[in-house]
Amino acid sequence: MxxxxxxxxxxxxxxxxxxxxxxxxxxxxxxxxxxxxxxxxxxxxxxxxxxxxxxxxxxxxxxxxxxxxxxxxxxxxxxxxxxxxxxxxxxxxxxxxxxxFVDGTAHRDSAALAALGPQRVRALADRLVDTLVDLHAIDPADVGLADFGRPEGFLARQVRRWGKQLDASRSREVPGIDELRARLAETLPDSPAPTLVHGDYRLDNVLVGPDDRIVAVLDWEMSTLGDPLTDLGLLVMYTELAEQFDGVIPGVALAPGFPGSAELIARYAAGSGREVSSVAWYVAFASFKLAVVLEGIHFRFQQGGTVGADFDRIGDLVPAFVQHGLNALKEH
Missing domain, CATH: 3.30.200.20 (Phosphorylase Kinase; domain 1)
Structure with missing residues (x-):
């Protein structure tokens, strides 16, 4: 302090x-x-x-x-x-x-998470998915959020919005990022019924109590009403990229017992009852969104507007997110 x-x-x-x-x-x-x-x-x-x-x-x-x-x-x-x-x-x-202030642990380190043991890690990951299912089951009107977003045309608007964010933070050429942006716009899936969307849902954005229960979901800055599968796609993307970016982004999915992306998707589908066959598009969109976010942070770092450590490494991550998005679209 x-x-x-x-x-x-x-x-x-x-x-x-x-x-x-x-x-x-x-x-x-x-x-x-x-x-x-x-x-x-x-x-x-x-x-x-x-x-x-x-x-x-x-x-x-x-x-x-x-x-x-x-x-x-x-x-x-x-x-x-x-x-x-x-x-x-x-x-x-x-x-x-x-x-x-809520007492709890935000798990960002795979080694620390692994110390819980495979069974506890698996149970915690299951609770992470189940909490997302609970979020998407809330009727926004019941909690006073009926006007919190514009669900109609959500995905098309999101691709445009993040494209504009990219344009606002351009300071260099990023190979493939404009191709990813265009292909996302050309291959929009049909959205399920809209829900409240967190926008950045992953294990290190929740606090976990000593009993391994989730005691708080944090970081709602990107929340809105829209397509719930955008949250699932982001969670899957972080899981798939955990090994490549371990030590730079939270690599918790590397802890023994943490389920793979297919298991996460299956548990969400079973709990929510939603069709998830187009999840690859949502993984690609999550990759694009994170590439844009990181490019914006890289822009601020260059201007001296960041506080904290490791911001000098952020710009190097962007091309890999772009490539992951392009690869995911091949499966869509």
Whole structure:
């Protein structure tokens, strides 16, 4: 803990909240919004704010994240209790929100996860899929999120949106990325009925309690109403790329007992009752989306707008995500 973490003015935050002296630390692991653990010595919170520097239009909306937490708190999908949203950038220099601090482990390291043993790893992976099924089973209207997105034409709009995000972050040529973008637009599958979509669902975006239960789903910055198979495609993509990117992205799928992509897909299909024969397209789309996200982070790194370690390696990952997407489309 420190009195002066990067990107957070604790004196201004303390004055705004009317608390005693605050201390905070940047929580490492995220590559997008900045996340801090904050305490006044008695209470503990987590604060989320947009990244420094270059910020893509429509991204990093604190209000959307806070609204989802408020809607889902108390639902079958565990989330931290939302505390306060402040959209006035004058308070700390950017919009932010506070949520309760939840004790739990975000598993990012395959070796640490492997220490649980194959049976516990398998059970945890099954719970990860089952929680996604629970999320997609929630009627958005029942939790006040009927207007949270525009499901009609979702996939076509998503491909266009991420293409525009790519254009906004171009600083170099990335072989194959425009081909992937075009082929995704040309081969859109028919979407199932829309649901609430997390947008970045994977094991290191949930907190796990000491009993191996999922105690909180985090990082809702990309959430919307849309095609639920986009969440499944992303989870499958991370599983398939775990070995290639171990040590750079979370390689938890390498832990003995973690199911392969086919098993993840089968469990989701059984739990949700959805048709999943076109999942390869969704894996390709997830690869494109992550390539664009990483290219945006690479852009910010070049401008000196990143906080934390290892950002110098992000740009090197982009071509491999592009190639994985192109390979997946061959199966669609």
């Amino acid at each position: 420190t009195d002066n973490p990067p990107g957070l003015d604790l004196a201004k935050l303390q004055a705004y909240l009317g608390t005693g002296p605050l201390r905070a630390e940047l929580i490492q692991g995220g590559r997008s919004n900045l996340t801090y653990r904050v305490t006044d010595g008695t209470e503990r919170w987590v604060l989320r704010r947009p990244p420094l520097g270059h910020v893509l239009a429509t991204a990093h909306d604190m209000g959307r994240e806070f609204r989802v937490l408020s809607a889902l708190h108390g639902s079958p999908v565990p989330v931290p209790r939302p505390v306060r949203l402040t959209e006035d950038p004058e308070v700390i220099g950017a919009p932010f929100y506070l949520m309760e």
